[in-house]
Amino acid sequence: MNIIVRIKRYDPEQEKKPYWAEYSVEADPIDRLLDALNMIKWTMDGTLTYRRSCAHGVCGSDAMRVNGRNRLACKVLIRDVGSKVTIEPMLGYPVIKDLVVDMDQFFEKYKSVKPYLINHDNEPGTERLQSQEQRERYDEGTKCILCGACTGSCPSIWGNADWVGPASIVNAHRFIFDSRDQGAAERLQILGKRDGVWRCRTIFNCTDACPRGIPVTDLIEQVKRAIVYGGTDEA
Amino acid sequence: MYHKFDVVIVGAGGAGLMAAMQLPNASVAVLTKVYPTRSHTGAAQGGVAAALGNQEEDHWKWHMYDTVKGGDYLVDQPAAEILSREAIDAVYELEHRGLPFNRTQDGRIDQRRFGGHTRNFGEGPVRRSCYAADRTGHMILQTMYQSAIKNQVRFFNEFLVLDLLINEDRACAVVAMEIRSGEIHTFHAKSILFATGGYGRAWRVTSNAFACMGDGMSIAYRRGVPLQDMEMYQFHPTGIYKVGVLLSEAARGEGGKVLNGQSEYFMARYMPTLKDLAPRDIVSRCIVQEIKEGRGVDGKDYVYLDLRHLGAKVITEKLPDITDFARNYLGVEPITEPVPIQPTAHYAMGGIPTDVDARVVVDAQWTPLPGFYAAGEVACVSVHGANRLGTNSLVDLIVFGRRAGKHMAKFIAENDHAPLPSEPEAFAREQVERLYSSTGGEAAARVRNEMQSEMMEHVFVERTDKGLRHALDSIAGLQEAYRNVQMQDKGKRFNTELVEAIELGFLLDCAEATIHGALARTESRGAHYRLDYEKRDDANWLKHTLAYKGTKTHDVRLDYKDVVLIDDPVFKPKERKY
Numbered sequence: 162m163n164i165i166v167r168i169k170r171y172d173p174e175q176e177k178k179p180y181w182a183e184y185s186v187e188a189d190p191i192d193r194l195l196d197a198l199n200m201i202k203w204t205m206d207g208t209l210t211y212r213r214s215c216a217h218g219v220c221g222s223d224a225m226r227v228n229g230r231n232r233l234a235c236k237v238l239i240r241d242v243g244s245k246v247t248i249e250p251m252l253g254y255p256v257i258k259d260l261v262v263d264m265d266q267f268f269e270k271y272k273s274v275k276p277y278l279i280n281h282d283n284e285p286g287t288e289r290l291q292s293q294e295q296r297e298r299y300d301e302g303t304k305c306i307l308c309g310a311c312t313g314s315c316p317s318i319w320g321n322a323d324w325v326g327p328a329s330i331v332n333a334h335r336f337i338f339d340s341r342d343q344g345a346a347e348r349l350q351i352l353g354k355r356d357g358v359w360r361c362r363t364i365f366n367c368t369d370a371c372p373r374g375i376p377v378t379d380l381i382e383q384v385k386r387a388i389v390y391g392g393t394d395e396a
Numbered sequence: 397m398y399h400k401f402d403v404v405i406v407g408a409g410g411a412g413l414m415a416a417m418q419l420p421n422a423s424v425a426v427l428t429k430v431y432p433t434r435s436h437t438g439a440a441q442g443g444v445a446a447a448l449g450n451q452e453e454d455h456w457k458w459h460m461y462d463t464v465k466g467g468d469y470l471v472d473q474p475a476a477e478i479l480s481r482e483a484i485d486a487v488y489e490l491e492h493r494g495l496p497f498n499r500t501q502d503g504r505i506d507q508r509r510f511g512g513h514t515r516n517f518g519e520g521p522v523r524r525s526c527y528a529a530d531r532t533g534h535m536i537l538q539t540m541y542q543s544a545i546k547n548q549v550r551f552f553n554e555f556l557v558l559d560l561l562i563n564e565d566r567a568c569a570v571v572a573m574e575i576r577s578g579e580i581h582t583f584h585a586k587s588i589l590f591a592t593g594g595y596g597r598a599w600r601v602t603s604n605a606f607a608c609m610g611d612g613m614s615i616a617y618r619r620g621v622p623l624q625d626m627e628m629y630q631f632h633p634t635g636i637y638k639v640g641v642l643l644s645e646a647a648r649g650e651g652g653k654v655l656n657g658q659s660e661y662f663m664a665r666y667m668p669t670l671k672d673l674a675p676r677d678i679v680s681r682c683i684v685q686e687i688k689e690g691r692g693v694d695g696k697d698y699v700y701l702d703l704r705h706l707g708a709k710v711i712t713e714k715l716p717d718i719t720d721f722a723r724n725y726l727g728v729e730p731i732t733e734p735v736p737i738q739p740t741a742h743y744a745m746g747g748i749p750t751d752v753d754a755r756v757v758v759d760a761q762w763t764p765l766p767g768f769y770a771a772g773e774v775a776c777v778s779v780h781g782a783n784r785l786g787t788n789s790l791v792d793l794i795v796f797g798r799r800a801g802k803h804m805a806k807f808i809a810e811n812d813h814a815p816l817p818s819e820p821e822a823f824a825r826e827q828v829e830r831l832y833s834s835t836g837g838e839a840a841a842r843v844r845n846e847m848q849s850e851m852m853e854h855v856f857v858e859r860t861d862k863g864l865r866h867a868l869d870s871i872a873g874l875q876e877a878y879r880n881v882q883m884q885d886k887g888k889r890f891n892t893e894l895v896e897a898i899e900l901g902f903l904l905d906c907a908e909a910t911i912h913g914a915l916a917r918t919e920s921r922g923a924h925y926r927l928d929y930e931k932r933d934d935a936n937w938l939k940h941t942l943a944y945k946g947t948k949t950h951d952v953r954l955d956y957k958d959v960v961l962i963d964d965p966v967f968k969p970k971e972r973k974y
Contacts, residue, residue: 174887174889191727203840207893214605215434216606216641217439217721219717220433220605221434222431238725278494287504288488288497290503290504293500293501296498299496303535304531
């Protein structure tokens, strides 16, 4: 089938401001949107710039705004986007070129919530024990691929670039609720500050945007409750 | 720009990050052409093998035996011993770093079956694969990246390495391009680790990421380092039809079976003991055989992976990602429908030759190139021989990534920086400048497509002298055509057309070495199956191929190195049956 791919393009090195480019692409309905972008880059316009790597939704490189919603280009099929598809860089991030955005600040925020296991006990000779229920408690957050789709979809980020954002909270949740971790209090203190969880207005854009099906808003709410109740027991 | 570090690690996947963790007191730079969490380790699904014995009796020696036999005896046996022994401790290390493994009823790391892993030297399947749902590689990558943040490792993200500098017989620096600015940087170091992964993109149908372009192998090869056993390339039996995306062997570990167009679970006919859990080279060949004999689905070039009998609970809880892939890319519901699959280019058993401390060795006499290390898929230790067992790639990353880091810690304590050669950036700049100024009119995409078609046609599961010669001529022509590749994007800023063009050059080198090795090896062993030489030939071929880049563009010199065996009758090469 033939589709029109409309792409917001901008190369700050060469151009004063962004513009829209349109490409007519012959694609199979079950092709990925990423396949259409590749077709454009390889056969029509080599200057079109975007990130991609695994091409099947596990590396998180190709998050972009597709018909107004953040998606991974490798998980969206042509048959699902209509005969004319609009693609833009994600909002909330500085644009480097075309669909490539600057993720550095995103990763700095991620680091700020101490996204690593904190445990002061001596390591046992074998594994630490964890029951299946304890393991299940933080399962959702472990699926995160740090693509940034949730954070870039959040109106609170659009309004305040300093906000820690949903992806960081998801990854804090992953450790706060891990029975092996002893750093919950430190993280809850960080997330209780002004640019922590409370800037979340439960808009649910993040949940809609997550390509891994993580209930992002729900996890944020659990962290809010943990802060209010002073710990993870009642959250 | 000039940088000076004790250690430079190229690649931020499992091996690179594991190595970085062993160097707490050194100045370390990790260079990656993506962001660390985009590395292809993250796509690994099924698990990481270690004889923990959490579910049933198991021993590292059984794991070693399976690794040696699975590799069709091209494995260096002392390396396989290290792999199997140290896997246990390395898996505990991952757990201590926070990896969320699935758990048994009593809270230990859960383990499941995988192809070629057996109890008591081949008696039957054993539960050895430690796993986190079907995203074990993702969890290893996340956990190691998180550990790296904790240890304040310095990353250079989106830097494409272009050259390795060797001076006074030592590796002394890498030259890289910062993708965002196009600027060239020299990283001067006492020791350098390549952990850059594989080259699956040389084939059209592949499970590999776009990033898997053979960078490290080619860069070393251009500087005179040989590539070992490149003809040993694994085709995973269960790639999604046409797309190539992997459906983990964990699906068969949990009880899934391959099914032909006549509704027959055909593996029982070929391999009566292990059936669908036979090693990958064998299952891939059986699929190709079924298709050739007209038992593909509707006479076409695919068969099915059948999970229906596992039930919705097992499928949803233990195989959620691959189920999602089948739904998303094929519109098939694995709970109620069988999934169309075909073999997909998956893993390089070969690569940069190293010893068991990940030191790169450059000839048949095991002469090291001081300061240069390689680990993970880019390296050939060799623990995988002619065919890697499922889950052993992740074991390789953590065991030999760790050994690389530990050995580098020692090396940098005992050695100073070797001086840089004159004009260190000249070769890298020349590559870039040639692409910017080329007016040859050739499209990189055309060259890449032709290479991928040729590799699918002639350098796939089955090979012949005639086909390989055809591929050789074709790649030689494409190497010439590559010199005329012309770009449309002349900008410096985030020029991905330039990145892709440079990577294409890497891929062509890897393809070339693969074909030369395959043509010369007149036997069938593991993943290298020759229709014109169907038997394994230990008298002549129990040896590793070393391919050196010749002086001309598409000239390759081959040498050979003995396989290292140990004196134990259990590991004596014998016919491989399952």
